[in-house]
Amino acid sequence: MKSLNIVLSGVGGQGIISLANVIANAVLESGGKVIVAETHGLSQRGGSVIVHVRIGDVEAPLIPPGNGDLMLSLDPIEAARYSVYLKKGSMIFVDNNITPPPLPGIKIPSLDEIVESLEKEGFDIIVVPAVDEAKKAGNPLGANIFLLGASYQTGILKEYINEEAIIDAIRKNLKKPEKNIEVFKRGKKWAEERLTR
Amino acid sequence: MAHREVLAEPGSRVVMLGNVAFARGALEYGVSFASAYPGTPSTEITEALSYASRILGGPYVEWSANEKVALEAAIGAALTGIPALASMKHVGVNVAADPLFSSAYMGVEGALVIVSADDPGMWSSQNEQDNRWYGIHAYIPVVEPAGAQEAKTAIIEAFKLSEKWKHPVILRTTTRVSHTRVIVEAGEIDIAKIKRKGTFVKNPEKYTLVPVHARRLREELVEKWEKISNDLSQNQVLNHAEGNPDSETLVVAIGLGYRYAKEILAAHGLLDNVRLLKLSAPVPLPKSLLLNEAEGREKIIFVEEGDPVIETLSKALFYDYNVRAEIYGKGTGHLKKTGELELHHVEKLLAKALELEKTYFSHAMIKPDIKLPPRPPVLCPGCPYRAVFYALRRAVGKARIRPIYNGDIGCYSLGVNPPFQMQDTIVEMGGSIGLANGMAHAQDDKVPIAIIGDSTFFHAGLPGLANAVYNRSPMLVVVLDNRTTAMTGHQPHPGIGVTARGVEGTELSIVDAAKGLGVEYVKVIDAFNIAEGEKEFYEALEYVKKERKPALIVAKGACILLALAAGRRIGVYPIVYRVDDDKCTACGLCYKAFNCPAIYSKDDGKAYINELLCTGCGECAQICPFDAFEPVDEVPPEWLRLMREAKPT
Ligand SMILES: Cc1ncc(C[n+]2csc(CCOP(=O)(O)OP(=O)(O)O)c2C)c(N)n1
Ligand code: SF4
Ligand code: SF4
DSSP states (O other), X not given: OOEEEEEEEEETTSSHHHHHHHHHHXXXXXXXXXXXXXXXXXXXXXXXXXXXXXXXXXXXXSOOTTOEEEEEESOHHHHHHHGGGEEEEEEEEEESXXXXXXXXXXXXXXXXXXXXXXXXXXXXEEEEOHHHHHXXXXXXXXXXXXXXXXXXXXXXXXXXXXXXXXXXXXXXXXXXXXXXXXHHHXXXXXXXXXXXX | OOOGGGGOOTTOEEEEEHXXXXXXXXXXXXXXXXXXXXXXXXXXXXXXHHHXXXXXXXXXXXXXXXXXXXXXXXXXXXXXXXXXXXXXXXXXXXXXXXXXXXXXXXXXXXXXXXXXXXXXXXXXXXXXXXXXXXXXXXXXOEEXXXXXXXXXXXXXXXXHHHHHHTSOEEEEEEHHHHXXXXXXXXXXXXXXXXXXXXOOOOOHHHHOOXXXXXXXXXXXXXXXXXXXXXXXXXXXXXXXXXXXXXXXXEEEEETTHHHHHHHHHHHTTOTTTSEEEEESOOBSOOHHHHHHHHTTOSEEEXXXXXXXXXXXXXXXXXXXXXXXXEEESTTTTSXXXXXXXXXXXXXXXXXXXXXXXXXXSOOOXXXXXXOOOOOOOOOOTTOHHHHHHHHHHHHHHHTTOOEEEEOOSSGGGGGXXXXXXXXXXXXXXXXHHHHHHHHHHXXXXXXXXXXXXXXXXXXXXXXXXXXXXXXXXXXXXXXXXXXXBTTTTOBOOTTTOBOTXXXXXXXXXXXXXXXXXXXXXXXXXXXXXXXXXXXXXXXXXXXXXXXXXXXEEEEEOOOHHHHHHHHHHHXXXXXXXXXXXXXXXXXOXXXXXXXXXTEEEOTTSOEEEOTTTOOOOOHHHHHOTTOOEEESSOOOHHHHHHHHHXXXX
């Protein structure tokens, strides 16, 4: 049974659910099977969000802890929180901006501390300036798609999703499709320049 | 949200949320009437039907005032001979329980499906409740889809079952069915069917539950129950067995449990070795099917989401028929009883029962060694409730009373957290006024303050308020009129005057309702105006102290997300605020005691505003003692109007 389990995480309102929807539609376009389990309701009011995306020969909606193959995260704290869902050695693509939880008097770990703690556990963590780059491309809400582009470049998704399918899914499912396609391409390019795999 | 994919082209394959697949299935069956009260995880079913109704001109769809009314309306519709759907979250069925039980006695003419969306794990609920018990208790069959993959088929089958037996059917879904997206193939929708109207043919012997009729109907019901059980044993679409018929092991996998069992058995290469009984219509227990499949097995394993309902019923059945096997399930302690199922829990159960050595899903969890701050949901930046809580707390201090904050269910429940901690009780919808009634008479040292939202006020607040007037309960009622049912995704309600079909309805006035119920002290305040709030709350508390009667204040101010959405539609945008560094003294009041999520402290303790998060509500400018907050530009009056008057579309 072949499958790919992707954990998406971040803070309510960052576009995690629309990212999941783009991935799911791209899998459909590519002729595959996909199951996406979302967090709705309470957790959307700026709370922490996890979405489970399971591609391939699977039946159940949730990725069990220790079984995820890849994480895309729009917040380093949330990446660390949900890393329990990942297999040892998995790639984590995470934006470099921390959104501090708005609670009076709490201590916020730094990006370096988080990265170090994840590396210690053997994760392959790739810090991506997704929000900054998406802003530069004139689409501040496109960080989710930038992360998708960066991870796509590494080849981990290629077996299940072809590139045209992503472009098509963006076109059919997102507002400002052309800008998002541009962001996706920039994400790929960023990874191509930074990562040698 | 619209969920346009509910109207996907027949024959196309589309990615759909389980709830949208339910809506699609209902349309394909030909549902002609749909009522609901919003509640996670059920809401998108009705949102999608509402979208379909606007485009297709049918079916009739409504957001009802509460679940009891929604179910009563659907029963009424079904008695006219058309297929009706009533959707609600699990606790909504508690509200609707009275008509639910009666509906089984009367039966229906068209068809009636009641969606109960259960929330194991309590992702957004006050309890975990397995509503299959309702089916057993009320003699109503329960259909429970095997995952979102089966959502569309299951609701169509539920309607067919209801039509066939002229009996209501409960469709029990759970969060991981309703809120899971899968690929669904769209079928045909017959528009004439969904637009049809029924006609009521009088039949008092069936439709009036006076004892003389009810006694007869009760006999018939019990008899029918056995027949439906037999029918479910034959229903190959929902209930069937697969795998090795001669295996010593039977896995009974109910609803979503089937997906977990199947994935694990497949991973272990056991799909052809054991017998797997899929039950997607488990109530009434399909006895003959179950007995057939259970006979001669050595081990029987139950996989179900929620309570060990089917396991318990089955064990009683096995006792009666002398089936002796080792049982593994929640009831025997082999599977955890709380929260939702995950693959590793079910694998552990199967590993124990089947003595499996290898595991595929039960890896050691890797936990990075770092302390992470929690990230609970919070009131949005610019939420009117923050200003109201702030003003109310100051008024309480000034009035020198000790308050009891009887809270309720809605976004304002988040006031339970710091910095406000102004929700001392949260029980169920309407419980704020209800509990305050008791506390007003049961003790004297504190003053009960009921805090209730506008949607909740119309849902379950009115009887409590009538009681407070009647019994002269000294209490303050604060109605938070944010122009919507915000927590569940901004649905309209009776106080808004917009209906689910997008046509105009009548806008009810909370003030008139309160006055009509006899509340003598009723005032409306601007929720965003902290000074006004403080003054009015103070005066109302003085009234309660002196007159020993209820007072009611409506704090009116739109949910800021509604105002932003309304603004985007007409091109009106808020002006963000900034902090004047020279005026800010680093007192910390704004980020410690007021705590708008857009306000942060810098290293020197001075405040700064994240302009991406700021919604330009202007509340911070009112609470800063040093006048350090100011808008970066002139605030358009149109925006100030939207903050007060925006509503859902
Ligand atoms: C009986 C019942 N039905 C539905 C719900 C789901 N629910 C939770 S909060 C909420 C919204 C209440 O709206 P309102 O009182 O206007 O508060 P707001 O969210 O707008 O602050 C609803 C419907 C519930 N918890 N209980
Ligand atoms: S959704 Fe609206 S009512 Fe709820 S917290 Fe946000 S602003 Fe307040
Ligand atoms: S920073 Fe001030 S103006 Fe902006 S959302 Fe917060 S309270 Fe409102």
